Amino acid sequence: MSLIVQKFGGSSVSDAEGVKRVARRIVEAKNQGHDVVVVVSAMGDTTDELLDLAAEVNNGAQASRELDMLLTAGERISMSVLAIAIHGLGATAQSFTGSQAGIITDGVHGSARLVEVHPDRIRESLDAGNIAIVAGFQGMNRQTRDITTLGRGGSDTTAVALASALGADFCEIYSDVDGVFTADPRIVNTAHKLNEVSSEEMLEMAANGAKILHLRCVEYARRFKIKLHVRSSFSDLEGTWVIPNSTDADADGHDLTKEIPLEQPLISGVAHDRTQAKITVVDVPDVPGYASKIFGSLNDAKINLDMIVQNVSTRSEARTDISFTLPQDQGDEALEVLEKVQDDIGFASIEYNDAIGKLSLVGAGMKSNPGVSFQFFDALSKAGVNIDMISTSEIRISVITRADLLDQAVRAVHTAFNLDSETEATVYGGTGR
């Protein structure tokens, strides 16, 4: 008998009909003889509604412990309603809060990190023949015994952490799209669903704009060697398997490497990201220590820098221009930080540009294929797309382009690497989540 963890996002349980549909799918898995643990997010827009309610009364004050307590009510509702719906189908289910499920976190309200997972009650409930439903996104700080939330991607992370702690065979992540695609089907209508992708590649795709899985969940799955099955709760189609890169055998003795085809495809997909901005610090004195002053002050302000380029200034020989990219929503903060150090460092000016796009080509096969970068830049050049910045990893090449050229750049690269399928991709829901 196998143990599987299934995670359902808020769009899968947005109303009573959605809850019943998900309940049928869960009971089906149970009837097939599996032990089933389900992690569920808050129904539909519940979390946003609770945030709105808090904003109506908080007078601008912070109360992060209380906000966490409030938000966790969303999953409490979805998990118990789902358990009730399962009872309505004649099966038995028990719901558990994060705290009851043994999800122990640190004390950072709003974005707590997992510390330990002790799913003793989940195990007991399964042993008693129940389906166990667990609230995603939440845990408990053991020191203060306060309720915490895990922040973005928290429910996916809960699912993977439980899968790891329970020794599950695999973890299914259900959303409203069919799996991981070679590119966003809303941009490339010939994008096709990948049957399989390595967790290393998935990590690069998630880190570079693919929204189907949160980076944190993929990191967790990779570290703890959890197989993920990313699929849609609106269809019965197989989704995409995300397979840990490992020569180890899993708990059941399956050699995980056997599931990665020997003929590794060159390229897995093209990811894109429109949420970045670029800042250029102009005419920085070209003296050792000045760049580190700039990056030190940005680091102190917890600005997440991505790509960094340093060029000789076009205006002065003893000076240099430093450019970097960062999330658009940290733009104002970064500009403030830089203005504060301007006199001290003595640079001329700051330029800010958020009309940029980032395109990333991801594929484990490029490790052993030096021709990939030529083919990539050639495709962009033929499509008339100028490149502003470049960064690479072993299995990824990323470039910054003009925002208005991003879509055609994605399509050109997708075609150049023979990723186009012969049929058009079906887009569900249109949210791309």
Place this chain on the structure above:
Amino acid sequence: MSLIVQKFGGSSVSDAEGVKRVARRIVEAKNQGHDVVVVVSAMGDTTDELLDLAAEVNNGAQASRELDMLLTAGERISMSVLAIAIHGLGATAQSFTGSQAGIITDGVHGSARLVEVHPDRIRESLDAGNIAIVAGFQGMNRQTRDITTLGRGGSDTTAVALASALGADFCEIYSDVDGVFTADPRIVNTAHKLNEVSSEEMLEMAANGAKILHLRCVEYARRFKIKLHVRSSFSDLEGTWVIPNSTDADADGHDLTKEIPLEQPLISGVAHDRTQAKITVVDVPDVPGYASKIFGSLNDAKINLDMIVQNVSTRSEARTDISFTLPQDQGDEALEVLEKVQDDIGFASIEYNDAIGKLSLVGAGMKSNPGVSFQFFDALSKAGVNIDMISTSEIRISVITRADLLDQAVRAVHTAFNLDSETEATVYGGTGR
């Protein structure tokens, strides 16, 4: 420094404005130097909405553990939103679930009874200078560590239990009415608010239809000698103090008996109840044991009988008629039970009547005043109200009348005992809760 417990019902926190109004009142009490513990019910219609959601998915199945988990989300929302609103006023508050507040119950989901209260975390939070907000209506079963709800009157009971466990000076029960009235102001527009009533009298009033306090909360307050202050969250008026009958001193050494006036008023009020029905079992063989068979079978079905009358049958001398009252919502069940035993017992027929009303006159002063019952029946007689059944306690007389005569009976008795005030009562909200 005193410690007070304040309980706010759902109508007091029905929206963001209500939450902010209640928060201001709480912070005011804190600023006056009190330690403040707040018990709060779910906002407005939340509980009904959650019940509706459960009904949409449950396919008629019972899942009482899960339903309790679901319903407790209501208080989780109200308590954390209230805590956030208090932060918005510059004070600090921490919210606690029933389980976190140490409310330990038995395992009867939907109507759990309190077993123990261990408010260690509440005490710690107060000692740290916080206002403590506690979810009403819920607790935890220690054996299974499952979440339970306390059923009707659960939040009032939570408040009184916490007041007792924490040694609070008193417990304020806030609703949308100004206090306890001599009669329902919607029927008797000259009814007046009582400044004070004994918990013994309040118990009789609550048990006989006065809806302002739940019987269970009054019983708890009486047993543990907690002073209650019943008042409105919509005004600053003093409400009604419900004073435990006791010669004991309270924790601070105040002699509680001193607060009960020596000249006890004869009558505290007139309660009424439209939720009862009457069943008559016709022509029961007048043989020892037959009546107990009837009541035994009703008792087995957990039918709550109130008044019982046995008369010689008008039709047969060897037979008797047995009449009793019960809650209307148990009527169908009681009729089924009786039909099942009809052949065995051999009675002729069953009559059911829910067009009845119950009127109760309550007053500790009637103990020592034999004239009260004459005056009471005389008033009803002059008002043209026929009496169907009668029951009495030391401090109460109740009668069953025709439902359509109940209002005029209440008014007649209210006037006969000089309870009318010279001004009209103000009715808030119109819910009479």
